[in-house]
Amino acid sequence: MPDGDAAPQQLFDRFHRWLRERHLPITRQRDMVARAVFAGGEHLSVVGIQRRLREQGLRVGTATVYRSLDVLLESGLVRANDFGEGFKRFEALLSPGQHGHLICSRCGRVTEFSTERFERLLPMVADEQGFQHQTHRVEIRGLCRVCREADAGAVQHAGTIF
Amino acid sequence: MPDGDAAPQQLFDRFHRWLRERHLPITRQRDMVARAVFAGGEHLSVVGIQRRLREQGLRVGTATVYRSLDVLLESGLVRANDFGEGFKRFEALLSPGQHGHLICSRCGRVTEFSTERFERLLPMVADEQGFQHQTHRVEIRGLCRVCREADAGAVQHAGTIF
DNA sequence: TTAGGTGCAAACGGTTTGCAATCGA
DNA sequence: TCGATTGCAAACCGTTTGCACCTAA
Numbered sequence: 001m002p003d004g005d006a007a008p009q010q011l012f013d014r015f016h017r018w019l020r021e022r023h024l025p026i027t028r029q030r031d032m033v034a035r036a037v038f039a040g041g042e043h044l045s046v047v048g049i050q051r052r053l054r055e056q057g058l059r060v061g062t063a064t065v066y067r068s069l070d071v072l073l074e075s076g077l078v079r080a081n082d083f084g085e086g087f088k089r090f091e092a093l094l095s096p097g098q099h100g101h102l103i104c105s106r107c108g109r110v111t112e113f114s115t116e117r118f119e120r121l122l123p124m125v126a127d128e129q130g131f132q133h134q135t136h137r138v139e140i141r142g143l144c145r146v147c148r149e150a151d152a153g154a155v156q157h158a159g160t161i162f
Numbered sequence: 163m164p165d166g167d168a169a170p171q172q173l174f175d176r177f178h179r180w181l182r183e184r185h186l187p188i189t190r191q192r193d194m195v196a197r198a199v200f201a202g203g204e205h206l207s208v209v210g211i212q213r214r215l216r217e218q219g220l221r222v223g224t225a226t227v228y229r230s231l232d233v234l235l236e237s238g239l240v241r242a243n244d245f246g247e248g249f250k251r252f253e254a255l256l257s258p259g260q261h262g263h264l265i266c267s268r269c270g271r272v273t274e275f276s277t278e279r280f281e282r283l284l285p286m287v288a289d290e291q292g293f294q295h296q297t298h299r300v301e302i303r304g305l306c307r308v309c310r311e312a313d314a315g316a317v318q319h320a321g322t323i324f
Numbered sequence: 325t326t327a328g329g330t331g332c333a334a335a336c337g338g339t340t341t342g343c344a345a346t347c348g349a
Numbered sequence: 350t351c352g353a354t355t356g357c358a359a360a361c362c363g364t365t366t367g368c369a370c371c372t373a374a
Contacts, residue, residue: 025348025353046338061356066339082244086364087338102293111291117283122302129273130307131264137301140284145292187373189329208363223331228364230329248339249363 007094008038011077018075029060033068037078043089043110079135083110100138106147113140169256170200173239180237191222195230199240205251205272241297245272262300268309275302 015034019026036049044052046065053060060068069090072078081089083103097119102111115138123133143151177196181188198211206214208227215222222230231252234240242250245265259281264273277300285295305313 023349027348027354029355062338063340063357064355067354100287102288102291104293105296111293113287113291117287118280121279122300125262125275125279126264126302126304129264129275131266131273131302131304132310133302134267134304136303137299138280138284139299139301140288140293140295141298142288142293142296148294185327185374187328189373191330224363225332225365226330 008035008040008092011038011092011094015072015075015077018077019071024071029064030068030071032058032060033065034072034077037069037072037090038092040092042112043081043083043091045085045087045089047087049090083108098136100140102140102142102144104144104147105141106143106151109144109146111144170197170202170254173200173254173256177234177237177239180239181233186233191226192230192233194220194222195227196234196239199231199234199252200254202254204274205243205245205253207247207249207251209249211252245270260298262302264302264304264306266306266309267303268305268313271306271308273306 012031012034015030015038016026019030032053033049036052037044039052041052046062046069049065050060050062069078069080072090073080077093078090079093079098081091081101083089083101085108098115099112100115100118102113103109115136118136118138122136126133174193174196177192177200178188181192194215195211198214199206201214203214208224208231211227212222212224231240231242234252235242239255240252241255241260242252243263244250245263247270260277261274262277262280264275265271277298280298280300284298288295
């Protein structure tokens with residue numbers, strides 16, 4: 001959550017460098033999509049990106065948003081997430097040291113947590129299986145505090161008895 | 163991998179019990195879909211399930227496969243996975259103690275690994291954020307041995323230099 | 325008997341693609 | 350200039366839904 005506002009700029013610079021390195025044109029559209037995703041607010045969908053841009057009076061075609069995101073994903077500066085809503089959400093990868101997601105299975109709320117404690121273990125696990133670790137994803141589904149409390153008085157849900 | 167063949171039967175029994183408990187009818191179609199998924203072979207897609215059934219001379223409508231999978235998911239005996247192919251793959255959850263997935267970012271091959279070492283930590287992490295842990299998903303993306311070796315002689319991929 | 329399930333085909337909705345016009349380097 | 354990108358609209362394709370018919374209990 002605490003993104004001063006230096007981080008987005010740094011990501012933006014890295015993105016430009018990445019594009020220049022492979023002689024890909026830096027376009028107005030790519031910049032706009034990158035800025036929208038880097039600006040935080042976290043977990044934007046394609047529609048959300050377009051909405052955010054529109055609010056600033058900017059317009060980018062849907063296909064272009066997707067194509068820009070492809071580039072951003074390839075650069076490793078952005079990560080795609082599927083929280084089971086039927087579409088993807090994108091987030092800036094500020095640091096190589098990543099974070100995991102806690103997803104409420106009732107209301108869908110998403111919270112982040114540090115995966116510091118796993119960071120050493122995961123490449124090791126990969127290695128044991130002959131894989132060379134690149135990235136990982138750690139996701140926990142459960143009930144958030146609000147939904148748990150809301151459940152307190154409710155009928156017991158024919159509970160999971162295994 | 164080592165599914166003698168007792169496990170599928172056990173899952174099947176649990177599924178029946180689960181249906182009976184909530185007075186849901188046990189139908190030919192639900193049985194067929196359940197068997198296909200429980201039979202191992204791992205990570206079947208909806209089309210794959212239908213193919214497998216057709217090979218046995220069985221036919222189930224697509225909508226019914228989806229609806230049966232909904233029930234299986236809800237029972238907690240089956241898990242859905244998105245390996246980034248644009249559709250979902252389903253797998254039996256033999257034991258509550260789960261496994262993670264190693265996905266080759268080049269060829270897409272999926273391997274499993276035990277998440278035993280994480281099992282204690284994850285509920286703890288959830289708790290720290292006010293969540294009540296239900297399930298989790300641990301996923302590692304990287305290069306499998308084959309793709310790594312195939313890469314050895316190839317052009318260096320304008321590498322990630324961050 | 326009847327609540328619930330099934331199959332078909334049509335609808336959905338997120339994502340991709342073909343193509344002519346346009347732009348960055 | 351020239352190869353790459355953009356925008357539009359159509360195509361895609363996995364998944365969901367409406368509805369008439371059927372079936373487990």
